[in-house]
C-alpha cells in the first residue's frame with residue numbers, strides 16, 4: 001500500500017466510525033417520520049393582536065414583530081415594511097427605524113440603502129407569541145437587557 005492508499009483507508013475508517021457512532025436517538029424538531037410517509041402537519045399558531053414589543057432575550061436578537069404582517073408584500077419592486085420602518089418614513093409612521101447594521105453588506109461596506117442581505121425582513125423578524133421553548137433549556141438573558 002502506498003501513502004495515498006493508506007490515507008484513503010484511514011479516511012474511510014474515520015467516516016465509518018463517525019457514521020456508526022451517530023446517536024440513533026437524535027430526533028428532529030419536526031418529529032420522526034420515514035421518508036415515504038407524510039410528516040405530521042405543524043399546528044399553525046394564531047396571530048396575537050397588536051401589542052407592545054416583547055423584551056429581547058439576547059442583544060443580537062432580531063426584535064420580534066409586535067403587529068400583524070398579514071398581506072405585507074416584500075418583492076423586488078416593493079417592500080411594505082420599509083414604508084414604515086425606513087429612515088425616510090419612520091417619523092411619520094411612529095415605527096422604529098431600521099438600525100445601521102441593515103445598511104452593511106457582507107464585506108461590511110456601508111451602503112446608502114438597505115443591504116440586499118437585510119432586504120427580506122421576515123427572514124429574521126418573526127411575529128411574536130409567548131410559546132414554550134422547542135428545547136428545554138436554562139438560558140437567561142444578561143441582566144442588562146432583562147425587563148424589571
Ligand code: HEC
Pocket residue numbers: 052053062063064065066067069072080081082083084085093094095096121122125
Ligand atoms: C403601517 C406601518 C408599519 C408597517 C407596514 C410595518 N410596521 Fe413594523 N412596526 C410599526 C410600528 C408603529 C411599530 C411599533 C413600534 C413600537 O411599538 O415601539 C412596529 C414595530 C416593529 C418591530 C419591533 C421593533 C422594536 O422596536 O423592537 C419589528 C421587528 C417590526 N415592526 C417589523 C416589521 C416587519 C418585518 C414588517 C414587514 C413585514 C413591518 N414591521 C411592517 C409599523 C409598521
Ligand code: HEC
Pocket residue numbers: 059060061062063079081082085096097098099100101102114117118119120121122123124125
Ligand atoms: C439577516 C437578518 C435580518 C434581516 C433580513 C432584517 N433584520 Fe432587522 N434586525 C436584525 C437584527 C439582528 C437586529 C438587532 C440588532 C441590530 O440592530 O442589528 C435587527 C433590528 C431591527 C429593528 C430594531 C432597530 C433598533 O434600533 O432597535 C428594526 C425596526 C428592524 N430590524 C426592522 C427590519 C426591517 C424593516 C427589515 C427589512 C427591510 C429587516 N429588519 C431585515 C436582523 C435582520
